[in-house]
């Protein structure tokens with residue numbers, strides 16, 4: 012008997028067929044009858060991602076070594092070895108989990124993964140170290156409890172997210188859950204949503220002011236609003252499009268201030284069609300809908316979507332779910348009851364101060380289970396399901412802050428709930444505080460990770476957890492978010508203190524660093540994006556956090572928010588607070604800087620000897636790179652001051668200076684002339700692909716070429732801001748290229764099989 | 774799940790299975806201390822398997838704490854139910870009968886345990902008990918957590934223990950927590966350490 016037989020009809024027909032097809036494609040791939048790229052997209056669309064080292068090599072701290080998997084040349088995608096462990100992303104619409112689903116997830120983590128369940132920054136679940144051969148059964152067992160991993164990755168509509176407290180929130184306009192649910196169902200496998208050049212992310216929020224839905228960073232974001240019409244209250248949504256983080260972040264643009272509720276699904280369909288038709292397909296780096304919106308302008312984009320909308324044949328699913336709305340709602344397991352005079356233990360009080368939210372329904376609260384790094388073990392999850400069954404039933408949700416909330420807790424049950432959570436190690440206080448840090452997987456498991464985001468987050472959590480009780484309230488509620496690279500899966504742009512991993516080449520070694528990102532806003536649905544202020548060695552980041560938060564406590568005006576404080580103080584002064592922490596001691600003075608958090612290996616490409624000549628050239632290059640960085644920083648200051656032309660010129664200048672630095676590594680006499688720099692850079696580094704990033708290819712070089720081709724300076728804030736982001740990435744790519752060149756002859760032998768450029772997989 | 778009407782695969786098909794030995798009460802190991810050790814093991818190929826990476830879950834109070842992930846299986850300093858020990862889980866299929874496979878597993882586990890005990894970076898921090906062993910089946914199809922599974926597996930486990938340990942009076946207790954994987958704890962009344970127990974020469978596998 013197999014799982015397929017054992018589960019029988021409990022796997023819905025359509026999902027069962029889907030999984031069978033996938034299994035057949037696996038068989039074809041094993042026989043070498045399916046193209047690598049096609050199979051990679053096939054598995055990605057079903058949530059089966061690659062994982063770090065699946066190209067069959069790993070730096071063990073002494074150099075890059077082969078990992079000889081017994082795959083006999085079989086691959087599961089370009090440069091991705093069949094037998095290498097993978098990551099499985101499991102889509103949880105709006106984070107809503109039943110207790111049966113929690114049980115199944117715990118079982119799957121034990122049987123197919125490493126016994127740990129991970130909550131992601133978009134309310135999904137991830138399992139790591141999964142063998143591809145196990146994925147069909149994993150999917151079947153999920154399907155039997157109503158979960159599909161279909162379209163959890165790939166160029167598809169990703170998980171539809173929504174406020175984790177929708178329906179019980181004191182400030183929401185109305186419960187957006189049924190709309191999120193209907194959108195997820197409607198778009199899943201929809202023929203009009205299958206031919207995108209890139210992913211499409213949808214979010215729903217019940218209000219404008221809080222963070223929960225993070226509408227501002229989504230491709231399609233909807234905030235619940237109402238209006239009075241014909242003497243009745245009408246529900247609708249303020250709809251935003253074209254937001255997105257990633258390498259070049261865009262804040263979403265207002266598409267419509269009031270879209271009636273019955274227009275949400277048809278508009279999503281129409282927008283999908285426009286995106287599929289006009290969105291970029293070849294160049295992944297510019298394929299998100301944000302680029303299409305920017306290219307067409309929001310007005311033209313809106314016109315096209317509306318026109319498309321009028322052409323759509325009516326589909327009953329657009330509105331069927333609305334008939335059930337009046338009946339929609341969760342049934343609490345118990346009748347509400349206030350806590351009364353109970354004070355409880357000190358631990359209980361500390362926990363309830365930060366982890367309990369009073370629902371708008373009297374006598375009920377939401378309790379947050381704060382998960383370190385979004386992780387919990389299988390046995391913890393199974394026991395949490397038991398606790399949930401006893402206290403709340405099936406009203407559990409995962410959050411974008413990588414936690415789990417139990418809704419509809421009877422307030423008088425809180426001490427008992429706290430005791431039971433404590434018994435399973437899930438009563439950590441400080442939920443949604445500075446000590447509850449969000450982090451992407453980073454170098455632990457992500458193929459694109461540069462620095463250890465989880466290592467840094469764990470270290471910061473360790474340090475901050477002890478201080479949380481005595482900390483100034485203004486600091487306690489700040490958010491820290493960490494990404495392992497510029498792709499921003501950890502959402503560092505929209506936190507108070509954001510960090511993303513970069514590397515720097517110092518004296519023949521590569522040193523892990525984090526860019527410090529300030530000026531972001533978590534509230535107002537991720538209302539403002541921060542900018543990188545300076546790159547600091549990983550090991551100095553805790554001190555950066557300490558200094559900035561201390562300064563905020565000391566110099567804050569009355570109730571001034573952190574965002575207002577950073578804006579008032581300005582980037583120059585902020586950077587000055589940690590400028591002395593930006594340098595790296597020599598390797599023989601403090602080798603600890605050359606290792607990442609939680610990882611004893613010598614970082615990056617390992618030991619390398621450099622001759623005197625190379626040393627000399629490197630230092631000239633370093634000089635230009637440092638100059639480029641200060642131009643970018645100056646550009647940010649000009650952006651803040653509203654001088655967009657100057658900001659644009661500085662960003663352009665930074666790219667030219669970085670390119671010039673790189674050209675100097677070839678011992679070329681190069682002038683300051685832009686034409687000459689771009690021409691030399693093109694022939695020596697672009698045409699030769701020396702500058703190419705393993706994943707992004709020539710994308711960063713295009714930033715320079717595009718700006719160079721555009722004769723006129725930017726006049727608007729958006730364009731100037733984008734160029735600054737691009738220049739930052741160009742300079743990062745230059746650092747990386749320089750490090751690769753310095754490491755010559757290459758330590759990394761070409762993989763024995765398959766082409767070398769893997770597509771990025773997010 | 775109601776599998777009553779179907780024939781489950783024989784327990785002998787069980788591949789995803791783990792063995793765990795426990796640290797003695799006076800061991801003072803912080804699992805995090807093992808991270809550099811595991812990384813070194815990867816560099817020197819110190820233990821069985823194609824060693825891939827180290828995963829750090831030391832922030833979890835229960836479950837795996839620090840893992841050395843190999844292609845064939847996972848070595849974990851494991852803290853399930855709050856008790857720290859070393860667990861080896863076979864994750865890819867092995868050849869041979871279940872009894873033979875369990876013996877391979879045992880040897881893999883014990884050699885890793887002995888290496889930890891004698892690692893100069895962990896001086897005096899690690900000592901494993903030889904009188905308690907968990908066997909965990911991570912396969913609810915082959916080995917559901919039932920008294921029947923215990924009855925079927927018991928002779929195989931007894932035979933294994935008689936071959937690899939000097940202890941004789943093993944008692945077996947199954948973890949009956951609903952939903953938990955099949956886990957049986959074998960305990961003997963002695964206070965033997967793993968280093969003495971595992972030093973016993975193995976008798977040929979005769980079952």
Ligand code: HEM
Pocket residue numbers: 060061062098131132133134135137212228229254255256257258296299451452456457458459498499500501502771772773
């Ligand atoms: C195998 C590991 C991963 C890879 C290769 C990867 C790659 C990427 C890339 C290239 C982007 C930028 C895309 C763009 O907007 O143009 C991105 C953005 C993002 N990814 Fe990942 N990612 C990985 C894992 C994750 C994980 C674990 C999460 C958590 C659920 C995640 C969530 C996000 C989010 C939230 C963004 C940015 C937000 C947005 O623009 O919507 N990614 N990722």
Ligand code: SF4
Pocket residue numbers: 451452453454457458459460461464494495496497498499500501
């Ligand atoms: S931000 Fe970078 S390191 Fe982190 S998960 Fe995304 S792609 Fe990977």
